[in-house]
Amino acid sequence: MKLVIIGGGASGMAAASKAKRIRKDMEVTVIEGGNFVSYAECGIPYYLGGYFDDYNRLLHYPVEEFTKKRGIEIINGKTVTAVNPDEQVIVLDDGGKMKYDFLVIASGASAKAHPFGNVDNVFTIRTLDSAIKIKKNMNGSEICIIGDGVLGMELSSEMSRSGKKVTLISKHDRLFPKMDENITEDLIRDMKNRVNVVLGENVTDLKRNGDKITIQLSRQTVECDVCIYAVGIRPNTEFLKGSGIAMNEQGLVIADRNMKTNYSNIYAVGDCATSYNRITGKQEWHPLAQVANKMGRVAGSCIGGSMMEFKGALNTTVVKILDYEVGFTGIDEKIAVLNGFTPKSVTVKAGSRAAYYPGGEPIYLKIVYDEPSMRILGAQICGKDGAAWRLNTIETAIYGGMTMDDLFYNDLGYTPPFGPVWDPIVIGASLSMRD
């Protein structure tokens, strides 16, 4: 029995390891287009930001862990260019073909490319290979980040921390519109003090000008030594076009709760596949590391013969920007309305520790809930001290289908150095109960 896996990232290696652990007799081959397997993409901003210079620290395991210890064959540097489900064959970029009994598509996503051709020192980031290239070329002190999504904000923060002069360019009229303005007001103020923020501008041209890169915007020109284009990602599924494997309009492979596609022996996991929204039950995109790992494990387990179901995700995102812990989970009011809920929200600004205990910082928290049922639907948070664990607490409540009442009575541990006796979470829940 032969299992072939396309992509050696988080989800692909999780699938390979799980299937092989259950079915020791199964022949498992991972085909990875890049030079590395099983590495921490999420650590790339810290590698680029100078926390460490040895990229090997981003590798979860040496390749021998898979080849020698786990008995998984790894083929690096070869890309799959086509899949033929009827013949159960994949085609490689060197023209070679490989038969499979089971196939896992774990090809991830790529950063969207800019439309101005190949310009030296203008980069996108996705893989470790791309990060190594950027680090090698990060000479000069001026860096431009285009895009103010989670990655653009994170990179601007890390690059400025490492001493670079950063310009952050956004097409939006306000920075980081992914989150509400009143939740991120301190963060945005500090970001504007730290980096040169250019708002409401579209990039109309990008070119090399001697040693510099010139970025032409609608109303001004910006120059820098290195530019990172971070305006979003797209699933790596173009090679599947025409294969008969069902994809949605975003180009994601449609996978069921076992991570199975419309072919019973083909699975899709990670950033290239749909997963279920825990609240709405809809199949959508959650391109996040934990989701990818779990999807991989589910697929590997099912292929190995031990059925598992992926129970859904909430798109929970946490990120460190400057000194802030920032994040969101669940659905916002707009999506809630589209799904038949009657959303209401509470917003809290409260201390992270007992007022008399040193080191406290404000926590900005918004909780969205469905008014008739009081079911918690989503949250946003921003603060310098203990914001991430609070978001994860609310995520757990959403995951468990809890109401605002449950959140109020939820027996959180209390001690002054870690929170006030009326924690921001409890205050938020109590506000919803006042009406």
Ligand SMILES: Cc1cc2nc3c(=O)[nH]c(=O)nc-3n(C[C@H](O)[C@H](O)[C@H](O)COP(=O)(O)OP(=O)(O)OC[C@H]3O[C@@H](n4cnc5c(N)ncnc54)[C@H](O)[C@@H]3O)c2cc1C
């Ligand atoms: C800079 C950065 C920071 C991030 N930070 C976070 C974070 O803090 N938290 C979080 O939850 N998520 C974060 N993510 C996202 C997270 O890393 C991804 O969701 C996760 O790695 C997805 O795993 P995957 O297996 O689907 O894809 P990947 O890990 O991207 O692996 C896919 C692999 O498939 C290979 N491949 C693609 N096409 C082919 C082909 N045709 N043939 C052969 N091989 C192919 C690629 O080379 C790649 O190695 C971050 C991502 C980046 C880039």
